[in-house]
Amino acid sequence: MIVLNLRCGNGHDFEGWFASSAAFDAQLANALVGCPHCASTDIQRLPSAPYVRTSHAAPSSKAPARTGDAAALAQAKLRQLAQQAEDVGKAFPTEVRRIHHGEAPERSIRGHASLDDVAELLDEGIGVLPVPPAKEDLH
Template sequence: MIVFDLRCGAAHVFEAWFGSSVDYETQRARRLIACPLCNDTDIDKAVMAPAVGAKGNRAVTADPRAELLAAQRRLEAQSDYVGSDFATTARALHDGDAPPRSIYGEATIAEARALADDGIPVLPLPFKPLIRSDA
């Protein structure tokens, strides 16, 4: 069902329910809709505010910390941790001296700037890598 605010030729505004927009258009074209106040069948849609769900109808949002932790776990599961060798490994990957793979690790600000200046894509992560013993 769909509800519309309608207006007759005499400017009376009233509410009407229809099975669909097509049903409204069909009934309007056949002049089957009449104003309940004056019986006028010259009907058009009136301006109406959209129906907005109440605050209680909003979906529960996830905890941002939990979302960040989930993103960190996905990144770590799909990438190789290279620790403090990040800048060297990133440069080798970019230059084709190492097989392609996704990496993460640590770099100094100077190392990250040098990589970016050389056109090697890097970005800081919003979290510290979990403590690793394999790098």
Template sequence: MIRYTLVCDGGHDFESWFPSSASYDDQVARGFVACPLCGSAQVAKGMMSPAVARTDRAARLPVTDATEAVALAPAPVPLLSEPEQRVRALMRAVREHVTRTADDVGTAFPEEARRMHYGESPTRPIYGEASLAEARALVDEGIEVAPLPPAPDDRH
């Protein structure tokens, strides 16, 4: 398989895979290759950098077990900056504290928050689900609510 960087006559860059160079030529000639952004079939090969094998790794012996593979693997580059990592850790800690110390009332959250606010139910920490409209209605009634931070790891 060959990966080509392509560019349309509208200037959009995109990539596509082909079984061979001849297959690319045939598909372009038949109008089968089109820009995913604008739909133009007027495409050409763009600038590409060749994949160059590194020779400094050729002398290594084959890895024989998983432990050795981990030891030889390069250290991962963090995707988040230090401040972003601290914010995520704080969000995770807040969420864990609330879910550990409060009662999950699920979709009954708006009704239970009202009962507690108006003295119909004992006051206690709760969390649950509410639509945006329900949350706004609670705030309009003077009932203090706040969104529970999402679990940062669940957003990927």
């Protein structure tokens, strides 16, 4: 496991944990590395002496865990993907069912659904994923 210092095109610095340098390169090439602050995938590796984890034991206090960074990165990537989807608003439950049953063209959509709607969709075998709004969207 290696820890790399990274910077996005918007100037945000952050760390990324990867299985190897080759794993980082592959993820970067497929736009799978994103800034946890702004979701930008314009990422560059900064010069550093990377920390290399040599055992399967938990990281020592010298290399603190970055689970918050990973969660923030995942949320940022989900929000980025959601922004690229077609917004169908409150028609989401109906439209996702239509897509699932082949009555509408398959495409990425986003919209609004109640917790009951989401539970019903999941019970019907329709995969949906709630994406929390960004903090700045809550104001």
